[in-house]
Amino acid sequence: MKFEAPVAITEIAAFIGAELVGNDRLLATGINEIHKVTTGDISFVDFEKYYNASLQSAASIIIINKKVACPEGKALLVLEDPFSAYIKLVKKYRPFEPATKAISDTAVIGEGTVLQPNVFIGNHVRIGRNCLIHPNVTIYDHTIIGDNVIIHAGTVIGADAFYFKKRANREVMYDKMESCGRVIIEDDVEIGAGCTIDKGVSGDTIIGQGTKFDNMIHIGHGTVIGKNCLFAAQVGVGGKAHIEDNVILWGQVGISKDLTIGKGAIVMAQSGVPSSLKGGEAYFGSPAESARTKMKELNWIKRIPEIWDIIKKKQ
Secondary structure, eight states: OEEEEEEEHHHHHHHHTOEEEEOTTOEEEEEOOTTTOOTTEEEEEOSGGGHHHHHTSSOSEEEESSOOOOOTTOEEEEOSOHHHHHHHHHHHHSOOOOOSSSBOTTOEEOTTOEEOTTOEEOTTOEEOSSOEEOTTOEEOTTOEEOSSOEEOTTOEEEEOOOOEEEOTTSSSOEEEOOOOOEEEEOTTOEEOTTOEEEOOSSSEEEEOTTOEEOSSOEEOTTOEEOTTOEEOTTOEEOTTOEEOTTOEEOTTOEEOSSOEEOTTOEEOTTOEEOSOBOTTOEEETTTTEEHHHHHHHHHHHHTHHHHHHHHHHHO
């Protein structure tokens, strides 16, 4: 998320009650997760094993729970609970805006776009030209939709990320990570009925140009999907996955978070993908492997009774 205008680091430090270490002249331009930060961004870290990655990232300002050596030119904001401080900033600079009508006055809708009955369009949404939004579609605040997009009935675009911090010493254990990211849907995308596409925690969930979704598909927060992909019904994709161009996922494929599926890969129905896959190959199974290898394995498994009978006869 980018701020509407740069904010002085001293103002940020005072607001969250942090000790400022390092460059006190910085201007913060946004908030982002560590894997998407750019110069000027604020990020946070509260586990020591991630300190080095955060300090060496592109982030200019790091909220941290321990005073450490500050990289040249950067600033540290040191306090006990970086997670809560980060949430406080999100709520200040991207506050929730209650809806006052079904189609917000701040939404921009392009020429030739058709909105069917009971569509909800949130604040600061931008929809391009010649789109067709079917009944009961919900489009949350700050979503961006390109030209010639079709969204079928009952789909929800831009719900919050499924992202929580565990507090094991409390009765209510999970703190919600407030989402301030967006969903960006590029030109010529079609999204089936009953799909859900979550916004990024602080970055963007992106659906690439020409990609087509069947019904009942879920896309997790911060996922980036390339161009001309094809997803069949009931595919589920975990947060921050990167799916490159021309990938086909057949029905009920499950994709774990934080992985990459290479360009042109095909994943057969009901496969489970726990780790990254190279492009240009077909995969099957759970965990997903080369479809050719997996089929050979299944053929051998089917022969187990026959092999066992042969072994018993030789004994």
